[in-house]
Amino acid sequence: MRRLGSADYRDMPWKNGGGVTRELLKLPHPSDPARFLARLSIASVAASGPFSVFPGVDRTLMILEGKGVALSFGATPEVVLDQALRPLAFPGEAEVRCRLLGGPVRDFNLMVDRAVxxxxxxxxxxxxxxxxxxxxxxxxxxxxxxxxxxxxxxxxxxxxxxxxxxxxxxxxxxxxxxxxxxxxxxxxx
The missing domain is CATH 2.60.120.10 (Jelly Rolls)
Known part of the structure; x- marks a missing residue:
């Protein structure tokens, strides 16, 4: 059992350079030190734009604060997340574009290496x-x-x-x- 608080969390740049996320926990991958098994984070999203791509990773995202986002997954209709604490799961290799619905949001992110x-x-x-x-x-x-x-x-x-x-x-x-x-x-x- 390990308890973590703000002194244990790290601010990390997004993989695509578009912002910063607060990493709550990153579990090490069992066979590849360059990757993670699982990662929890809370991101502040101040502008619309693309998500970082994470091949082989299952992602879950939910809004914590703000009016929400609309997510585009290629040619399919947008998925609107305008209610707090409603998780949405999607593959990390998907090319996702985020459109803010009315200002900045904070969101909770879970990412897991699906092979493990x-x-x-x-x-x-x-x-x-x-x-x-x-x-x-x-x-x-x-x-x-x-x-x-x-x-x-x-x-x-x-x-x-x-x-x-x-x-x-x-x-x-x-x-x-x-x-x-x-x-x-x-x-x-």
Missing amino acids: AEASLAVLHLAPGEALGVAEGWTVLLHVLEGRASVTGASLSANETLWLEESEPQALRSDEGAVVVAIHLTRRA
């Missing part, structure tokens, strides 16, 4: 005093967006991340209410 692992992402809204089971897994990542939550005695505040490896079933609890992004990584056979 697959991921599920859920946004959990915990009422005060509520506890939810966190399934066991190869790797479980929890990021608190709002409020406070705890797992096995590890207390997390807003903008903190918990990395659980080979985790047993546990309970995610909140005394005052919380919004938590829960990610489960599973090895591919």
Whole structure:
């Protein structure tokens, strides 16, 4: 179990040079040190433009703040993300163009090397005093967006991340209410 906070996060330039993202966590690739197995980040997007291309990577994106974006995937109709906390999954090798819908946005990004692992992402809204089971897994990542939550005695505040490896079933609890992004990584056979 590893707890991460703002002192552990790094501001990184986008691969295409179009902006900067705050990298919350980058799990090392098991066989290629130049790549990552999984990466969590929060990006501030101030202008419309192309996304960076990541061949072999499955991406999930969701809006945290702002009016939203419209994403173009080649000749298909735009996909509009104008509601916060609604994840959209797409392949990293897709050529994606982003159009802001009314000013800057902040978005949450999950990227996973699809040859090694697959991921599920859920946004959990915990009422005060509520506890939810966190399934066991190869790797479980929890990021608190709002409020406070705890797992096995590890207390997390807003903008903190918990990395659980080979985790047993546990309970995610909140005394005052919380919004938590829960990610489960599973090895591919």
